[in-house]
Amino acid sequence: MRRIVASLAVVGALACAPPAGAQDLVVGVSALMTGPSAGTYAPVVEAMRLYFDNVNKAGGINGKQVKLLISDNQADASKAAADAKKFLLQDNALLLLNISLSSTYAPMVAEAKRAETPLLFAGSVCPREVYPKADAFLYCTTAFAAQYDSRFALDFIRKTAKEPVKLGLAAMAIPISRAEIDFAEQQLPSLGFTAAGKEVIPPPTANYTPHATKLKEADANWVYSWAPWGMQVKTLEALRTLGWQGSYIAYAHLNAEDELVRLKDDKLFVFGTNAFFQDDLPIHQAIKARATGASYPVTQLGEGWVAAMALEAILKQAGANPTRASVSKAMNALKVDMQGLRGAPIAWTDDNHFRTSVAYRVYRWDSAQGKVIRVTDWTTFDVK
Amino acid sequence: MQLIANIVTLAALYALIASGYVVVYRVSRVLNLAHGEIMMIGAYLLLTTGTIAGGPPALALPLALAASVLTGVAVYVVLMRRMSGEAVFAAVLMTIALGILLRGLATLLWTGQLHHPAQFVGWKNAPVHLPGGAAVSSAAAFTVVATVVVYAALFAALRYTRWGQRLRAVGENPRLAAQRGVAPASAHVIAWALAAFTGGLAGMLLSLDQGLDASVAIVGLKTFPVVLVGGLDSLLGALAGALIVAAAEALAIHYIDPLVSEVAPFLVLIAMLMVRPWGLFGAREEIDRV
Numbered sequence: 001m002r003r004i005v006a007s008l009a010v011v012g013a014l015a016c017a018p019p020a021g022a023q024d025l026v027v028g029v030s031a032l033m034t035g036p037s038a039g040t041y042a043p044v045v046e047a048m049r050l051y052f053d054n055v056n057k058a059g060g061i062n063g064k065q066v067k068l069l070i071s072d073n074q075a076d077a078s079k080a081a082a083d084a085k086k087f088l089l090q091d092n093a094l095l096l097l098n099i100s101l102s103s104t105y106a107p108m109v110a111e112a113k114r115a116e117t118p119l120l121f122a123g124s125v126c127p128r129e130v131y132p133k134a135d136a137f138l139y140c141t142t143a144f145a146a147q148y149d150s151r152f153a154l155d156f157i158r159k160t161a162k163e164p165v166k167l168g169l170a171a172m173a174i175p176i177s178r179a180e181i182d183f184a185e186q187q188l189p190s191l192g193f194t195a196a197g198k199e200v201i202p203p204p205t206a207n208y209t210p211h212a213t214k215l216k217e218a219d220a221n222w223v224y225s226w227a228p229w230g231m232q233v234k235t236l237e238a239l240r241t242l243g244w245q246g247s248y249i250a251y252a253h254l255n256a257e258d259e260l261v262r263l264k265d266d267k268l269f270v271f272g273t274n275a276f277f278q279d280d281l282p283i284h285q286a287i288k289a290r291a292t293g294a295s296y297p298v299t300q301l302g303e304g305w306v307a308a309m310a311l312e313a314i315l316k317q318a319g320a321n322p323t324r325a326s327v328s329k330a331m332n333a334l335k336v337d338m339q340g341l342r343g344a345p346i347a348w349t350d351d352n353h354f355r356t357s358v359a360y361r362v363y364r365w366d367s368a369q370g371k372v373i374r375v376t377d378w379t380t381f382d383v384k
Numbered sequence: 385m386q387l388i389a390n391i392v393t394l395a396a397l398y399a400l401i402a403s404g405y406v407v408v409y410r411v412s413r414v415l416n417l418a419h420g421e422i423m424m425i426g427a428y429l430l431l432t433t434g435t436i437a438g439g440p441p442a443l444a445l446p447l448a449l450a451a452s453v454l455t456g457v458a459v460y461v462v463l464m465r466r467m468s469g470e471a472v473f474a475a476v477l478m479t480i481a482l483g484i485l486l487r488g489l490a491t492l493l494w495t496g497q498l499h500h501p502a503q504f505v506g507w508k509n510a511p512v513h514l515p516g517g518a519a520v521s522s523a524a525a526f527t528v529v530a531t532v533v534v535y536a537a538l539f540a541a542l543r544y545t546r547w548g549q550r551l552r553a554v555g556e557n558p559r560l561a562a563q564r565g566v567a568p569a570s571a572h573v574i575a576w577a578l579a580a581f582t583g584g585l586a587g588m589l590l591s592l593d594q595g596l597d598a599s600v601a602i603v604g605l606k607t608f609p610v611v612l613v614g615g616l617d618s619l620l621g622a623l624a625g626a627l628i629v630a631a632a633e634a635l636a637i638h639y640i641d642p643l644v645s646e647v648a649p650f651l652v653l654i655a656m657l658m659v660r661p662w663g664l665f666g667a668r669e670e671i672d673r674v
Contacts (some may be wrong), residue, residue, distance in 0.1 A: 014624065033491070034487065034488055034491040034492075034598075035487065035496070035598055036492070036597060036598040036599040036601075036602060037496075038491055038495075038496025038598065039495070039496040039497035039498055039597055040496075041496075042491075042495065042496050042497075043497070051580075120562035152498050173642075173643055173646070199642050200641075200642050200643055201642055202642065202643060202645060202646035203599065204600075204602050204603055204606075205522070206394060206398070206590065206603045206606065207390065207393060207394045207397065207519065207523075208594065209389075209390050209393070209524070210387075210390045210394070210633070210634045210637040210638060210645075211637060211642055213387070213390060213638070214637065214638065214642075228595075229498065230498050230595065230597065230599070233595075234594050234595065237509075237521075237594070240511075240512045241519055241520065241521045242386070242519050243509075243511065243519055255497060255498060260501060262503060295495050296495060296497060297497075300497070334641055346566075348515070
């Protein structure tokens with residue numbers, strides 16, 4: 001009941017939100033808030049909202065309130081385009097945020113470039129244009145990184161496996177996931193791994209067992225999956241139902257920490273660039289303290305907190321009376337200490353709008369200790 | 385053996401979902417395009433009853449099923465009853481609007497995250513080992529049992545009970561049935577309640593097996609080719625259609641490519657529409673009317 005009231009209150013607050021004042025720092029957020037993949041994006045929005053509620057209560061930035069204008073694009077390109085136009089022409093937003101599926105990228109990128117306004121991808125897949133040599137107006141704080149993720153995961157398997165690796169691969173039939181798993185497949189010969197099946201699973205699937213059957217019959221002793229969390233974990237559960245005993249490594253999405261506790265599977269490894277809340281750093285405690293009343297578990301708010309920290313630093317550095325140009329200038333020389341939420345800072349330069357280095361950790365459930373444990377500490381890659 | 389087990393479990397799920405499409409269509413001639421969403425709401429109701437009542441599933445499941453039935457009744461009383469006398473096309477459009485509404489409500493009430501109702505109702509979902517080295521999850525095994533029971537009950541009830549005969553009468557000729565004292569509205573409300581029951585049950589079992597988010601509704605929509613292949617107004621057809629479509633999917637995954645499994649149901653559907661547009665067991669005049 002409390003959740004229902006809270007949800008209705010959020011809707012009411014959004015609907016009745018007063019228009020941005022001339023002195024507000026206006027940020028236009030087009031996000032996927034409802035629909036099948038909303039669970040990946042909505043917690044990012046919630047974390048950012050909570051973060052800036054606190055910033056505003058403490059007096060705002062340079063004496064101005066931060067106004068997040070949040071619109072649900074439902075992963076619809078036309079809605080994202082309408083959002084971007086409204087934010088830029090009507091609301092005079094200083095910058096735009098995309099927190100949604102890649103289907104919404106093209107129209108927002110076009111509008112941002114036309115208005116020479118920075119567009120930040122936060123919690124959504126980083127587009128190719130943010131890597132060196134980066135597009136002038138596109139930036140990204142999102143944890144996962146195409147190709148770097150697979151390089152790390154495969155290297156981890158190589159170092160961890162005690163016997164010759166027969167690697168099964170599992171992707172979702174969406175371009176980003178397929179491309180990453182195809183990239184991983186290309187690396188297998190150089191690593192001395194034997195390919196043991198590749199399943200590209202259409203979303204949504206009513207039964208993952210037929211796909212798991214093929215991976216098991218291919219005699220994989222490791223499976224690597226880089227896809228939305230639901231697909232990763234459902235494939236694993238189907239494999240376990242079939243009696244498969246191998247090791248499974250998957251990307252640590254927002255809900256990975258809670259899921260490790262639920263599954264209690266010692267051979268499920270998750271890797272990612274965000275520290276888990278079980279590390280209980282001061283920043284985790286701060287998030288917990290500020291996240292009372294959140295509709296998503298606090299363990300899912302880390303990604304949004306990272307984006308919010310970066311956004312706060314941008315707006316601080318953009319000057320007392322920021323313009324789109326000064327915001328852009330601030331973003332090109334940004335360095336934000338993540339206070340342990342990540343193993344490397346968010347650091348952007350003129351030609352690198354992803355980050356100059358990326359660091360990974362691996363976690364798993366440990367039955368002996370009855371808790372999630374860290375398997376490896378930060379392993380850092382330079383982004384070139 | 386594992387391949388057969390995969391086909392049977394998938395077919396059972398599709399058949400359970402499809403029965404809801406068939407019952408509503410057979411009685412009211414309305415193609416309920418919100419059936420996937422009603423199925424999803426059923427699963428979310430299990431999450432709610434599981435959270436409130438906790439385990440075991442013997443308590444939470446019946447409560448959620450009862451709430452599902454009430455949902456079906458409410459949908460009919462509040463929305464679909466007002467479409468009586470309107471063109472069937474308008475009623476179908478109403479179900480599309482209902483689907484959009486339910487999807488939005490689900491996110492508002494239960495958030496968009498992946499839930500696991502099994503956690504709350506104490507469902508372990510342990511593997512069930514079958515002869516020949518095959519294994520299925522206990523939720524999948526329970527789905528097969530539930531589908532057999534539901535279909536047996538539906539066949540028996542529609543054939544041998546008084547209200548079953550009334551449902552059939554309203555479906556075949558509502559005006560004549562009304563003249564004989566059978567109120568079409570009472571038959572329609574029973575049909576919507578039954579569809580919400582079977583759809584909700586399918587959603588609950590699917591969510592116990594694989595977790596729960598808004599994508600459950602899309603699984604419901606993916607079952608649509610099953611009812612078209614089998615025949616929109618035939619329960620027997622729904623069973624046959626489910627088996628054919630599930631076999632096409634599982635065989636495509638196993639022998640061709642997993643991606644082909646996505647189009648396999650529609651390839652079967654196109655083939656059926658070319659050869660027998662009213663479906664395997666559907667009544668010929670129904671497709672003419674559509």
